[in-house]
Amino acid sequence: MPLVSDPKLVTGYEHAEDAGVYKISDDLALVQTVDFFTPTVDDPFTFGQIAAANAMNDIYAMGGTPLTAMNIVCFPVKTMDKSVLRDVLRGGLDKMREAGALLVGGHSVEDNEIKYGLSVTGTIHPDRVLFNRGARAGDRLILTKPLGTGIVATAIKAGAVGQALIEQATRCMTTLNKKAAELMIAAGNIHSCTDITGFGFLGHACETIEGSDVGLRIEAARIPILEGVRDLVESGYLPGGLYRNRNYRLHQVEKAPSCPDWIFDVCFDPQTAGGLFFSLPSGKAEPLAEAMRRAGITDAAVVGDVVADHSGKILLE
Numbered sequence: 001m002p003l004v005s006d007p008k009l010v011t012g013y014e015h016a017e018d019a020g021v022y023k024i025s026d027d028l029a030l031v032q033t034v035d036f037f038t039p040t041v042d043d044p045f046t047f048g049q050i051a052a053a054n055a056m057n058d059i060y061a062m063g064g065t066p067l068t069a070m071n072i073v074c075f076p077v078k079t080m081d082k083s084v085l086r087d088v089l090r091g092g093l094d095k096m097r098e099a100g101a102l103l104v105g106g107h108s109v110e111d112n113e114i115k116y117g118l119s120v121t122g123t124i125h126p127d128r129v130l131f132n133r134g135a136r137a138g139d140r141l142i143l144t145k146p147l148g149t150g151i152v153a154t155a156i157k158a159g160a161v162g163q164a165l166i167e168q169a170t171r172c173m174t175t176l177n178k179k180a181a182e183l184m185i186a187a188g189n190i191h192s193c194t195d196i197t198g199f200g201f202l203g204h205a206c207e208t209i210e211g212s213d214v215g216l217r218i219e220a221a222r223i224p225i226l227e228g229v230r231d232l233v234e235s236g237y238l239p240g241g242l243y244r245n246r247n248y249r250l251h252q253v254e255k256a257p258s259c260p261d262w263i264f265d266v267c268f269d270p271q272t273a274g275g276l277f278f279s280l281p282s283g284k285a286e287p288l289a290e291a292m293r294r295a296g297i298t299d300a301a302v303v304g305d306v307v308a309d310h311s312g313k314i315l316l317e
Helices: 044-061 082-099 149-157 163-174 178-187 200-208 229-234 240-252 261-266 282-294
Strands: 009-011 020-025 028-037 065-075 102-110 115-124 140-143 192-195 215-218 253-255 276-280 301-307 314-316
Touching: 028 044, 028 065, 044 065, 044 082, 044 115, 044 163, 044 178, 044 192, 065 082, 082 102, 082 115, 140 282, 149 163, 149 229, 149 240, 178 276, 178 282, 192 200, 200 215, 200 240, 200 276, 200 314, 229 261, 240 253, 276 282, 282 301
Parallel strands: 065 102, 215 314, 253 314
Antiparallel strands: 009 020, 020 028, 028 115, 065 115, 140 276, 140 301, 192 276, 215 301
């Protein structure tokens, strides 16, 4: 795809940003994103919540505020009761209301399986956009949600997950990154930010240092992971996307002997509506992570550092 160039385009798709940003005036820019997918859980209302949160979280990752949203629906009219679609849309609307976004329309097509998501427009000051690149040597790294939702979803299909872990993963996926973003922005001096979704933790982490002169040092023991995921990994419940993510990024990641194999796998697990991952000056990191935990973002953790060596690489130790 040829790159689009325009003086009002703050960022497009050239650096795998979470959303596009278009400048309207000196103090206003639009943040635009779209995302939809097949169900990750059985309950239609919960699926709607997850899909809506996943889409709107891209706006938060850019530092923006969701403004409006439009439903995107693929639905098997001939084989599925319309009450399922009603509940999916109710779930999506529930999260839009929580975010303060207005539903302004949408589009639907007939398909062989149900798919749902949103096209979302948000707003931001053009000078306050957060990009996925820009981490500086000496920064510390914060991750706000636990990993493992893709592994849990795979195990659910095999009936291998207990109710407690299902509820834990569901809470994670239905939680907006709204509060985390507000606290992050209030702290200031955020040098880079993204959210962890389909490419997994290390896949998105690699994007933050692509073509840069810095690397990342991640401490495996500090990474928040859903309780019970280790057993699922060691039982072989790994999604296909995990293998693809790992194969694509393996050349950029160095695994230290101290890092357990199962954690290495989890770091490539494709996430749905995952947490924010951002860098900021060292002295601000632990106080912000603690403030997030006090605010109910209980898994927020400082997980590593930005380093001057290992340029463009990640050391997982």
